[in-house]
Amino acid sequence: MAINKDTVKYTANLARIELSDEELDQFTGQLDRILAYVDKLDTLKADDLKPTSHVLKMKNVYREDVVKSSLSASDAIKNAPLAENNLFKVPKIIDIEA
Numbered sequence: 184m185a186i187n188k189d190t191v192k193y194t195a196n197l198a199r200i201e202l203s204d205e206e207l208d209q210f211t212g213q214l215d216r217i218l219a220y221v222d223k224l225d226t227l228k229a230d231d232l233k234p235t236s237h238v239l240k241m242k243n244v245y246r247e248d249v250v251k252s253s254l255s256a257s258d259a260i261k262n263a264p265l266a267e268n269n270l271f272k273v274p275k276i277i278d279i280e281a
Contacts, residue, residue: 186215 191211195202202210256269265272 186211186218 188207188211191202191207191214195207195210260266260269260271263271
């Protein structure tokens with residue numbers, strides 16, 4: 184499928200883009216080459232190819248999910264700079280004015 188200047192003008196008008204004559208020539212040539220390449224891709228026999236999400240085989244690289252015991256609240260808070268009622272205490276950073 185070849186593209187001509189009228190098609191580019193029409194498309195630019197639909198997109199509300201104003202093109203100079205130089206830009207019109209440039210885009211006509213570029214779009215024509217793009218469509219020629221797409222036509223070339225249509226000639227490939229891809230009926231026997233299975234769809235893939237990746238070119239290379241991928242494998243899961245995550246570790247196994249193993250249940251372990253966690254720290255108790257008192258152990259977790261042991262090194263906290265400030266603690267109150269077995270909770271981390273942090274400075275107030277948001278001042279809400281009513």
